[in-house]
Amino acid sequence: MADAPRPPRLSDATRHDDATLLARAVPAVEGRRIAVVGDVILDCYRSDGGRSHCFPGGAGVIAGHLRRLGAQPVLVTQLANDGNARQLRRGLDDLGIEVHAVPTDAAQPVRTRRVQGHRITATPRQELIESPPPVTTGRIAGAITERRLDLDAVIFADFGHGTVTPELLDGVLPILRPSTPVLTGDVSGPRASLLAMRKFDLLTPTERELRRLSPSPSPLTPLDALGRRLVTELDLKHLLVTRDASGCVRYSSNGTKREQPSLASMYQTRVFDEVGAGDALLAAATLGLCSGLGIRSSVRLGQIAAAAAIAQIGNAAMGWERLHRVIAPQATSAASYPAQAASMPAA
Template sequence: MSVSLTERYRHKIVTAEELRQKIGAPPRDQRVIMCHGVFDVVHPGHVRHMLYAKSKADVLVCSLTADKFITKGVHRPHIPQELRAANLAAFEMVDYVVIDMHEKPLTNIGIIQPDYFAKGFEYTAAGMPPKTAEEAAIVEAYGGEMIFTPGDIVYSSSTLINLAPPSIKFEKLQLVMERHKISFDALRRTIDQMSGKRVHVVGDTIVDSYTQCAMIGGQTKTPTMSVLFERKDDFSGGAAVVAKHLRAAGASVTFTTVLGNDELKDFVLDDLREAGIETNAVIDATRPTVNKNAIVVAGYRLLKVDTLDNRSISDHILSDMTDAVGRIETDAVVYADFRHGIFNRRTIPEFARALPPGVYKVADSQVASRWGNITEFQGFDLITPNEREARFALADQDSGIRPLASQLYDKAACKLLMLKLGERGMLVCRGADHESLDSFYVIDTFVDRLVDPVGAGDALLAYSTLAMLVSRDDAQASILGAMAAACECEEDGNIPIGPEAMHGKIDSVEKSINFG
């Protein structure tokens, strides 16, 4: 792996206490000036600000706000704090960088006691704001001086980010890999060791149908559209395709589900048998096999016709399914909830109690448009909701991503949360101490050519689960889950992703990080 920005300039990045030891207490032989900001995107206005500050002293210290205190914008900061620190440290004029773990710079100003504290001219243009006045009071109390830099050029980081959000997916990945001491060879070994891991998937089967038609026209007397039937293609979806992704990765898979007593039942059983999946199907003659049929004309989904019965499974079927969960020997159990009768407030506690001791417990809840709630799966090892499902579960449409993840992590009492953010990748929450630097990290998407995003979450769920079984390393699991999702997005349809595709994606990402 090539030397990263953070490794190259790490010697400049210090704590306030370490810096105080290096520069000593005032009065000093060398004058020290300190700047403070978010520095999410370093723009020409920042550069002029720092150049002017450096011209007034011998030592330039840049302090930046930690990620957890940045609330401007739901998905800010775009750049993690370690990368923002390294960006500043890369400037020759910057001598030291401090990541401020407080909401305001007041504490660090008191520790470092710079001779000068530099602010931009905008902080005096219309009178000194209250926050600046607080800073000035501390600086002046120990005999320091406030300096306001000239403002002949003004830029806004927020405006620049809104124009074009920065693409730093490889830098973010390298940061996570360095922090967790992961190599690309380690990722490859984890993929190769997935074969033979035992996983029991429990959940709703959905047969996804695509009825391809050609447009004929409309009726002259009524607003009725007329199409010509060409063909109908059926695919095993819902929890069934999660099982197929796990099997394609090399796992030994048992799938427990509920099917109706109809032709689609036979289609599902044949399809899963061909895929090498042991299917434990409970047949319920009182409900149909769930079918979602999209009417497609010239590539456009004209209409979707759902055939389903979302009422709760009976006590008899629940007993059969929970007995299977407790009886079948496995390394992991995945509950894939699409809220079509198997999982609900009545049944989830029974499914949780049925889990064998020592198995790795995973829950995925794809129910944002219905009455499901991922937090009903209490105390699981891994949950993988998307942002919409998280907001639905918490009735929270306003919080930033990190506070949202913190709330969900605590309410679900899980050990690992992978919060899927669509084209923005995922936010991983891995600890109850949400103030800790290691509690969160971001994995961006690795999609090179978007073809079809359907099934990305299923691929992520499968590979993250298996990676945790092999490595017990949440960073490896997150990275490989994101890579599996990217492979899926580059395929047309929900095609199970195998090890060959994953090795190709790892090779491609490693090449990009090492500049080819």
């Protein structure tokens, strides 16, 4: 069997460039007003001893990353009337996130993972059973459009639980696009609305999601063909496709393709928990774009955030200190959870 390809060797110049990028980004992103539209999921981790740590996941952790990196996010989502939703609301309030919550009769989505040493196993994911009623979609649309003139960017994070639907996107995108400097998005799950995300500045699906949701789902279709076709059909500026441990590929509207090596591999980041890497990438890359950093620097910033996310157990919001730790690693322990973890509410 052939040896796996080694990641490119990091030079001192590369480390210096990444450190310089972080230094530029800190003041540039401060106070950016960004709406995050999507499903909030309670992410819970159960250890062998029975103790649980829970975090606002889904669109909640994207807003959390933005807040801890200095932005002013507003989260537009659905919240149920149950203990899990109340736990989520407390976690979002602790992060200082402005929340516009549309009530839903559905149960609040929960993802549970069991932590056994350094091994994490997930329970089957809950999926949306029914689409939300038109009145719910209308309230979500109203909350977005009312704020549109005060926003530097809008992120649509569709996790398949009904906050983001094709009907919502068809209704709000023609209103948002003329006044919103940056539109970005990501999808997760078979019910996601990737093909309704038109005229976006950046979409960040994984290769698996792209193949599952694209018009040509054949596993034999080359990734380049899928990527370029989606950029053309959805009129995207940029499409960034994550290819697991091998990094990303960026396709742009001008026809260019750029390979983005895995920074986690290049910096030899120890992988403790892959959950939330895509959320961190999307949050940081969006911040870069709406702060004038350009697509190359914005994607690089997102990759640093993704590398930082997998180096911790628990899908917690991260500040600049975590991103700097990727560039200048320090001794860390996987035994402790981030300070934002909260105890799981009683059933």
